[in-house]
Amino acid sequence: MINSIGLIESKGLVALIEAADVILKNSPVKILGIKKLENGLVSLAVQGNSDYVKAAVDAGVEAGKRVGEIYSYSVIDNPNEEFLKIFGELFAEVEINKTVESKTKSEKTDIKVQNKIEDIFPAKVVNRLESKREKSKPILTTQAVQAKIVRKSSDQKSEKIKPQKPIDAPEKNLETELNPKQDEAAENIKPVSTIERLRLEALGQNKKSLTERTTKNENESEEDEINKIDLSLEPKDIDFNSIEKMNVHKLRNYARKFPEFPIKGREISRANRDELVKLFKNLSK
């Protein structure tokens, strides 16, 4: 009932102008226009809130009757669109778009409310609110904040990180060595879906494990050779090549095999590797 139209018709302009003046002075109502009819009839159209329009028409009619002839009057509440079309044809000055405001008002008010919200709240809060509505969209503000934090941390801890880099370097080298193989595999089989990507990653891990196994096998083979040397050695001959490769424990065991060794029993077990090596050298002389 926001929009309603009031009409006053009079014979002669005097009564109508008096009515229009009273209406304009006493009520918050808009005058749409005046239509001249035949035989001295003139009609006035008024628009506004329904209660105000009713009051305005009553006051205008009373004021007009004092001065001249009021022919008729009426109030139309909540006019239809088709009615407004005909009404616009009758009243050339009437703007139909303004009379149909009731439907478009909601959109305009929404825009106004958004502008007000933007004025009151900063853009970050609005973005968060929108992100709550649409969870698929990422929050831009948090990303920006994270990026800033990362930069700061890198600037501050750059000195602390530097000594760690050489330790991390060999791992990176391994990764870089392994990556070309993965790249070749990726080039051979282009990953269309995530499952294939995962397969390729798994294959890369297999390759890693294989390389690790090979390195382990090499270490084991060296140990076996040392053991073989130990078994094959006769007590009188001293192999310095084997001694240099040996552990402390193996050295001790090796030393106990020699009856001519200067230290015996618990003294051998207390001795260092370097001391044992020196004693071996002395024995050879």
Next chain:
Amino acid sequence: MTFESLGIIETSSVSASLKILFGIQKEKEIKIVGKEILGGGIVTLFIKGNLGAIKRAIAFGRQNLISNDEFRSSHIIPLPHQQLLLKFDLEKK
């Protein structure tokens, strides 16, 4: 600011309105702002100016024309609304 009041005189024929115009000519504080010729011989004159001058003009018209039943009605708005003047094209001086 000059607060000009509005006077409206309505006659039942064009000749009657011309009579009134002839009589009003003497008043120098009045301007004839507009006229409306409605159907059925009704002619409306809009006068703008000093309130006293308008009252005199209307009294003159009523005295001369009331005998012939040519004078329909008249009205004085001492301080017309701005919107009213805009709607009726009476703002020109």
